[in-house]
Amino acid sequence: MSLPFKEHPLRHQLVNELHVRTYMPLRAPARLSHVAAVCGERGSGRTVRHLHELLERHGIPRPERIEQYYLVSLGDLRILWERHTEFVSYTFSLPGPFTHPFADPVITQLPADWLAEIPGEVIAAISLALEPADTPEYSLDELTALFGGHPVIGSEVVGGLARAYSDLRIHEDGFSRLLLRDQGLSPNQAGRLAKRLLEVSSYRAMALLGLPPAREANVCLSDAERRLVAVSSHMACQEDRGQEVLESDLLAELTDLAAEIEAVAARTSYRFEASRAYYNLVMQRLDQLRQRRIEGLQTFTEFLDARLAPAVATCDSTAKRQQGLAERAARLTSLLRARVEVELQKQNRSLLESMNRRTKLQLRLQETVEGLSVIAIGYYGVGLLAYLLKGLEAHGRHIDATYVTGLSAPLIVLIAWFGIRRMKSRLLKSGPE
DSSP, X not given: OOOSSOOOTTHHHHHHXXXXXXXXXXXXXXXXXXXXXXXXXXXXXXXXXXXXXXXXXXXXXXXXXXXXXXXXXXXXXXXXXXXOSSEEEXXXXXXXXXXXXXXXXXXXXXXXXXXXXXXXXXXXXXXXXXXXXXXXXXXXXXXXXXXXXXXXXXXXXXXXTEEEEEOOOOOTTSOEEEEEEESSOOHHHHHHHHHHHHHHHHHHHHHXXXXXXXXXXXXXXXXXXXXXXXXXXHHHHHHHHOSSSOHHHHHHHHHHHHHHHHHXXXXXHHHHHHHHHHHHHHHHHHHHTOOEXXXXXXXXXXXXXXXXXXXXXXXXXXXXXXXXXHHHHHHHXXXXXXXXXXXXXXXXXXXXXXXXHHHHHHHXXXXXXXXXXXXXXXXXXXXXXXXXXXXXXXXXXXXXXXXXXXXXXXXXXXXXXXXXXXXXXXXXXHOOX
């Protein structure tokens, strides 16, 4: 049916965006395996081809297009594939009773060679078990044994409709463990709860990716800060000490420092911003759990916030430190450039004064040469006139060549002087072209 109005080209895309983070309805008992692999923002093509390969192995037609998520059933096994900004997650769900929550992970039912070729690097791998309400309640010692003897954290979630336990550690099989106890969940509530807990685990790992670069960056920034202090000290004491360190050398040092700081920032700024974003997602998902304390156990929020908050704060402080050092280096560079420009202006003024003195000297020399030129031209003019008069006298003309030559000499010199002055006046009026 055609609509009686013109649609915005992004209308359907924007509506579909509300549903890209879907979930699988769950009914206890059930077990899940969840894997998150970092493949970068440009790795989605590889992950889609890898998913197509699994579908072809099970005789499932290849979908025309895969957007942000894809949900498919392989018999009793259900797979939810999701594409995030930097990573791709796989959630494998298998309903049915089990003897031990974590003894036989669901992921072992998938082809081993296909699992080995998952694009990217696995950042999170979780085994989750959903137990029905009639399962006998565990004592604290039994819970500790289920999690390999490690301290257990947990809380009532979804307003008391379920209990969640974990130790947030990696066990011998390479998976972390989550145990959910159904106390009245609907299938949709159970699916959303499992998804939120799995997302907390994945986003927590992604948030902590910024901590190692922050520690490495702080080492580089400490060295840059020390060198920056040394340069500023040289600049402050340079007038007292004289020109021990050339300003050009200081400027080169500052330029190198600014480049190093910018290089560190270029490597880490995205990671730090991503860590802050993932941390906010973790805290958002924890709020959505609606936790209640279980006596004797830390809640998920208490445990994660006590460890995640300092790590993210380290990333934030490192980012601010980078920005502060870059600004300080820029201010010192501007100050030093201003000083260099002032020195250059002083040198240019001295050079102009020297050129002015040379110009005056050249003008005096030119005037001297101008006088000599008048004498020389007058001398040659008198000589030519003398040759002319002597020639006329030799042909019988009644002319006293010597007498006339003597009388005309002042006139010829005057004419020469007047001609040179006139030429000089024209040149000055015309000016340089």
